[in-house]
Amino acid sequence: MRWVSPTLTSYPRRPRPRSFFFKVILPLTLLAVFCFTYLYELHVEIAVHNKKWIQEEIYDSVDIVNKESSSSRCFEEGRVSEKYNVTRFLYGEKRNEVQAGVEMKFGMDCYDFAGTVQSSKTRMSDTTTMVPNEDDDEKTIFHTYWRVDLAPFGPRQEWMLKSFLSTQNLYQTKLIIWSNGNLSSNTILQSYVLKYPNNIGLKVVDMEELAKGTELEGGKFGEERILGLKDEKAWLDGDLIRLLLLWNYGGVWVDMDSLLTRDLEPLLEHEFVTQWDCYDKAYSPFNGALLRFRQHSPYLCEAFHIIAHSPKPPRPGSTDWGSLLYLKLFRTLLSKSIPPFKVLPFCFNDGRSCRLDNRLPDPFEKDRKDMKWTMGMDVKENGGLDRVLGKVFAVHLHNQWEKEFPVGGWVERLLLRRYERSLAIKKKVDT
Secondary structure: OOOOOHHHOOOOOOOOHHHHHHHHHHHHHHHHHHHHHHHOOOOOOOOOOOHHHHHHHHHHHHHHHOOOOOOOOOOOOOOOOOOOOHHHHOOOOOOOOOOOOOOOOOOOHHHHHHOOOOOOOOOOOOHHHOOOOOOHHHOEEEEEEEOOOOOOOOHHHHHHHHHHHHHOOOOOEEEEEEEOOOOOOOHHHHHHHHHOOOOEEEEEOOHHHHOOOOOOOOOEEOOEEHHHOOOOOOHHHHHHHHHHHHHHHOEEEEOOOEEEOOOOHHHOOOOEEEEOOOOOOOOOOEEEEEEEEOOOOHHHHHHHHHHHOOOOOOOOOOOOOOHHHHHHHHHHHHHOOOOOOEEEOHHHOOOOOOOOOOOOOOOOOOOOOOOEOOOOOEOOOOOHHHHHHOOOOEEEOOOOOOOOOOOOOHHHHHHHHHHHHHHHHHHHHHO
């Protein structure tokens, strides 16, 4: 019988845990993830909202403003301003439909829908020969705002002016740049006021004067004056100013951080706010970067009523007087069986706010080397992106003032250069 040393007995080697992980578990996991993403489309959205805030600011808000003791009379016969034709503006026939009724977050649906909104007028093929109308009362006034204490007005802000002059009908429109200080000494703005006196104007905001005759006049939250509230981001005062300006003058509000791409005339038969993004956020579905309300619109009267009867002031740095206010107004109108204002689909002015596969390219990133955008479309002149920009009405840049447009990028190629060419042609015609 042969003796075998215990030390020489062989046993099966157990795989080391780390080796087993890299050789077996990790490859199988990666394969499973690949197969899942290849076969399925994953949608995940997580948002956290305080239930007390939801109850107070969303559900209870309608009850508060509809109390018999504080209910508004903005839409009652005899209370609506003579400047506002309810029969025509609220219930009258419209040429264009600007609400699709369903979410349009797939493919080019939203952009294609924007292309269905067409002018009812026979337009001149060459608008550069137009002679601007000198009567402001006959024009649609575009309003925008710049806080002089936050940053100087410079070349980046100038592009918004150029986009207005290049895309809008100068017979019928005028842009007023409002500010909380005097901008008349700014050399950039001086040149535009001199060149386009009938189409560009500068004015300083006087909140007290704008609020006269509204429920905001003399209003307070405790010891704080409603008209004196502002924050470092210029959100609170900016949101309130746009409503007061439209109440006094009517017209269109457009954020300074926007580039207009198309004449807004086909939209102006409606009063509207815009959709925040293509996902319809539960408690902030609306945006005020582009607004249209007529002078002394009862919609704005109702909005002022909601502000004046709110139990607490807006939070600094919030959209309480913007997106949240529009939602409260929308729900209040429905509770009174009043047709609400329209809501423009997100892509009409903010095509960046959607899915990765169909949002507009980042304005501040260089073009891809292959010059492609999405779904096989390219970013060249007369390409897919160019056609989309011809359907929508604006590109919202979301501030980002510290960033520059890439040299030769799609913004410069498809928008900025065209603004320059259009203005150069108009200058030659004028001289």
